[in-house]
Amino acid sequence: MADWQKISGGITAPKGYRAAGIRAGLKPSGLPDLALIVSDVPAIAAGVFTTSHVCAAPVQYCRERLQAKANAQAILCNAGQANAATGAQGWTTVLDQAQLVGDALNLPPESVFVASTGVIGKPIPLDKIRTALPTLIDQLTDSGSDAAAQAIMTTDLVPKAIALEADFDGHPIRIGGIAKGSGMIHPNMATMLAFVTCDAAVSPHLWQEMVSRASDRSFNQITVDGDTSTNDTLLALANGQSRTPAIIDPGPIAERLEAMLTDVCMYLAKSIARDGEGATCLLEIQVQGANDDASAREIARTVAGSMLFKSAVFGRDPNWGRIAAAVGRAGVYFDQNNLSIQLGDILMMEQGQPLNFDRAAANAYLVQQAQRANQSESGQSVSHPVVIQISIGQGGGQGIAWGCDLSYEYVKINAEYTT
């Protein structure tokens, strides 16, 4: 059981962080589109970025900054233009963005990180950012998480934020996070952005390791449509303002902080999957019995990404054959006579043999989970996933992935003529 508690405040819940989000006129819709996150003091920074060989200028920029020094004090994020496939001009723009923020906050530009999401191939109107910046900085506050979470959204239906607090030897450490997901901004592409703040003091190398592992178990385990973005970015800051003892080496304290960090990332990841374009429910695929965790995760991801299975779930069809087929093509060897598949608490296949399960009950489970997921306040609860349990053998490897169903709405959102 987790021995921490959920608190309000998102990325400004941890001590020593302020944030803001405003309308800068970058989105045609006129919605908020420029966010700034600032730490009171230089923070240890870690990042995980898209694996795409076509990556946006801000991704290249952040990678280079992190390689030079694992330190950051501010993150500027705009929505509206992705600054991807923008050639040499795109690179100049990201340098200018960092310079503008650095000048305004009296920080070295190297300590300003930049992220973008939106249309590919369109330049960011830098003058609009220049104009908006004084207001943005003026609105920085230690309760600014919600405004920032709103400003990084594209076609997300709801903002995504969480904060956790745990007691470390009598002193609280807090981790907060915001994310945007698999919304598409016309006319281009989905991007996953996540920003995490932490007020613990952690050594740079350890923090990067923690962030990478947490990302592997969360953001790398969600899929909406399999289309890795040019801009995917997770940036995580640790600023030491909790005044708790610095966490330098691996050990129980570091493990506990990492577990808490992973929880933050998993919540954000699930929120992104749940808010996948056109989604009506959240899928949670649990795999066990693999030789190692990586194999189990790969199978879970493959099932979560199967268009056939996703379509079946949208139709509330307990189509276990499509699950079996997806498991088989994941690239992980196993003996199909060991394959068992369960939907909710209904066993559908056991040790390679199909069972005569209650199809009406299985259908009812799918209907019910989708209803529950949509009855929450936001209509976007992650508390009622459709759970698939898969076992492929006797190994100790396990993994979980999250996804969503495939609906007419997905096609509609992405087929609409927009250029």
Add this chain to the structure above:
Amino acid sequence: MADWQKISGGITAPKGYRAAGIRAGLKPSGLPDLALIVSDVPAIAAGVFTTSHVCAAPVQYCRERLQAKANAQAILCNAGQANAATGAQGWTTVLDQAQLVGDALNLPPESVFVASTGVIGKPIPLDKIRTALPTLIDQLTDSGSDAAAQAIMTTDLVPKAIALEADFDGHPIRIGGIAKGSGMIHPNMATMLAFVTCDAAVSPHLWQEMVSRASDRSFNQITVDGDTSTNDTLLALANGQSRTPAIIDPGPIAERLEAMLTDVCMYLAKSIARDGEGATCLLEIQVQGANDDASAREIARTVAGSMLFKSAVFGRDPNWGRIAAAVGRAGVYFDQNNLSIQLGDILMMEQGQPLNFDRAAANAYLVQQAQRANQSESGQSVSHPVVIQISIGQGGGQGIAWGCDLSYEYVKINAEYTT
């Protein structure tokens, strides 16, 4: 230029083959569902099968047969039940199918190959096959290709068949093929089946090599939804009834036969992609400038399979950003400053720089190709693909992949509640 001609006759165009297809009552629809292909003499056999670790009993059976001896004289194929995920019973059924056909044709059961497509996890009603077999054999004819092509269909809209003839030193050699594609049979899954007949005499090892390479350049380069089937099967027979000199070794003659075989496979593969569930047009992705052909093919496949790009094509949206993003995530390294993308004859990105192309013309091209593809006699022409040309550098590696757009109809076909 290919120095062979298209002829009619499909798999019964080559000498020494007969085929039939009838209604055996395996499909709930009552449509033809049982096909038989027979060579007058034992033929050299080669096969390529699904890479899925969950594979159907007939796939396991054919693999074992080919490993034991590269010889076959008959292929029985049913549509309606996939005989996949059927446990021990499935294995018994496939042995019984081969035995029944062997007994009826007075052939050793080892020379009878079996393929299935349809619902996963449901047993094949063997009694219906037993009952239908005398009629099926009675209808075997050297013009039976069409009947067989019809009987292997699931939700395919049109049967898929081709035959080519070339002159080898004054004597004709013929290759024919039929295939079924990415239709889904309720309530389960898409399967690709292809059967190729050839009347040349080819040594077993050489024939398998030719078939494997041809498959790599055709069937392995199409994607409808990325869901590899449990039953995917290509079986190719070479029976020597052309009476042309046996082709034993690699060389110009073998290369020419392989090119012709590849042409047959490519035509069938394109037909399958064009007839992808819900598709309104065929996509042809041409990639050049890679370090090797395999890398180029991988990129082409990734673009052809991108849900975002497929949705955009359905919306007739010349969304090159989604193409660039898909190229980037294919897992092949390249310098994004070398990336060029062209739609039809409209250059959209050159050497990493986005161009101000004529968007109306690009949209018109997409509209026009879809119209042309649907104006043909069958409504399923493969002659007017939407062509995307991608260059990633100066390397000599090139590759092509085919796919189709993603429409509401795809979701409808696969979401319908059916169990």
